[in-house]
Amino acid sequence: MARGIMEKKNMTLHLRVWRQKNASAKGKMVDYTVNDVSQDMSFLELLDVLNENLIKKGEDPVEFDNDCREGICGMCSMVINGIAHGPEKGTATCQLHMRKFKDGDTITVEPWRGTAFPPIKDLVVDRSAFDQIMAAGGYTSCRVGAAADANAILVPKDMAEKAMDAAACIGCGACVAACPNGSASLFVAAKVTQFAFLPQGHAERKQRVLNMVHKMDELGFGDCSNHGECEAVCPKEISIKHIAVMRREYFKAAIS
Template sequence: MDLTLKIWRQPDASQKGRFVDYQVQNISADASFLEMLDILNERLVIEGEDPVAFDHDCREGICGACSLYINGRPHGPDKGITTCQMHMRRFKDGETIVIEPWRARPFPVIKDLMVDRTAFDEIIRAGGYVSINTGGVPDANAIPIPKRDADTAMDAASCIGCGACVAACKNASAMLFVSAKVSQFAVLPQGKVEARERVQNMVAKMDELGFGNCTNTYACEAECPKEISVSHIARMNREFLSSKVVSEKTK
């Protein structure tokens, strides 16, 4: 198929960006979206032009490196997949595809379609862990965990840290990302010990980094490639409130 691509080009964070049109021809319907960009880039290199920079790595939907708004939708029009899992059979011959980087203040553009998502790592460093060291831990089966709780924790833990939730949100809120980690630990006995401090520290860090508030539009859940539920946000809000109440009491 032949396509017109409108791609956001921006040399670096300090310079202004703009859309540039590219034509690609004879793209196989079985090619992946990123393979289509590879084909464009190989041509640009041969023509002596600067290839389009974009983040990607595993190309099987798990590393969370790829991003992109495709026609205005984070990770493209299909539900439950990342950009790298999108295939060209989803598009029609002759179609125009608009490709942009994540747009959110805490994710500044590095170049073209690459953005800086280290803010997510900073939030994890604020408390997204269990404070134990290597060694000296109890036997793995010492504490039985109801299957339902383990499954809930796994649902939350399947977050890949891609940032689609932030990109989808009109407020650039990171509530789905943060709540997925808070929720994973809140339902597991291993995480409960530090639950109170964790939720407060992670929420404070999220606010400090300039992520917006949640106004319950659920756009994050709709665009999350791992279909993480907003029920984790509800759990985080409960955890947050009860931790506030307890810390007020103990003052």
């Protein structure tokens, strides 16, 4: 018998889930009940169980993006009880476990919503805009084969750590989903800051921030007005301070 199942009581949970057949169809909330939910289940495993039940009844399962289920690929993306990735701080949906809920709870599950993230089906949306922003400057231009010895570039430990804090972004888009303006500022700032903190990023520092910010605007993401919702939902707890760094980088680049 698996660990924990004996002593922990299983739950009955009520789900209100956004169903939408495709991009052009009209969507609506639909109610489901799932019985016998183990506290050790992840939220996605709960949806797996729901889907198995639906398929057996001849109904369409709820589509949702997911892949690594370790909180690192950034694929899972749902608004749970009004909060992107749900109630547990610093946690992607796939790492949220049912022990955070109570027997009899009703849980609403919706997709990311945002002008730049058009719907695809049920809880799945199109986040390819993030790829377009990355194509606009989310890299250093270094040809394969042209690099100097790795230790030729010294990076102070604290700067490497700060760069890593920013680089930890998993590109899930929760920041956009949570922002009242639908801004991608935290996503863009994380990449801009990573390179601003590292000597490798300096050659293209100005062009990078201008290009990425302009691309974000062009794709229909809103601007930042310091609500701080992005930081609150970020599964990697990336600080809103990065947006301040990005703004400073932007001004410096724009006036020079």
